[in-house]
Amino acid sequence: MSTAPSGDPFGPVYRLLDAIQMMHHEMGQMVAEYKELIERLEERTDDDDLRLARALPGARYQVSTTYVRESWLKLEAELTVLFPPEAD
Numbered sequence: 001m002s003t004a005p006s007g008d009p010f011g012p013v014y015r016l017l018d019a020i021q022m023m024h025h026e027m028g029q030m031v032a033e034y035k036e037l038i039e040r041l042e043e044r045t046d047d048d049d050l051r052l053a054r055a056l057p058g059a060r061y062q063v064s065t066t067y068v069r070e071s072w073l074k075l076e077a078e079l080t081v082l083f084p085p086e087a088d
Contacts, residue, residue, distance in 0.1 A: 009082060016075045020068055027064050034058070 008014075040049050 012078045020071050030061050
């Protein structure tokens with residue numbers, strides 16, 4: 001979890017970074033699961049595994065990627081509030 005105290009103006013930044021980090025961890029687990037699925041199919045063709053491999057080629061991973069991309073946009077907005085650009 002976040003190391004920032006509550007009420008801290010940096011709190012939202014820490015929360016977003018924590019969420020992004022957790023999502024990357026979950027995405028790594030998804031990749032490992034997909035690898036295991038392919039390994040099982042390489043060893044023997046199972047109808048259920050084959051259907052799963054055909055129907056779910058990274059769909060969950062793509063959704064997670066979108067979440068991470070949108071979280072980075074929110075993080076950029078929070079950082080702009082904390083560190084506004086200098087006026088020329």
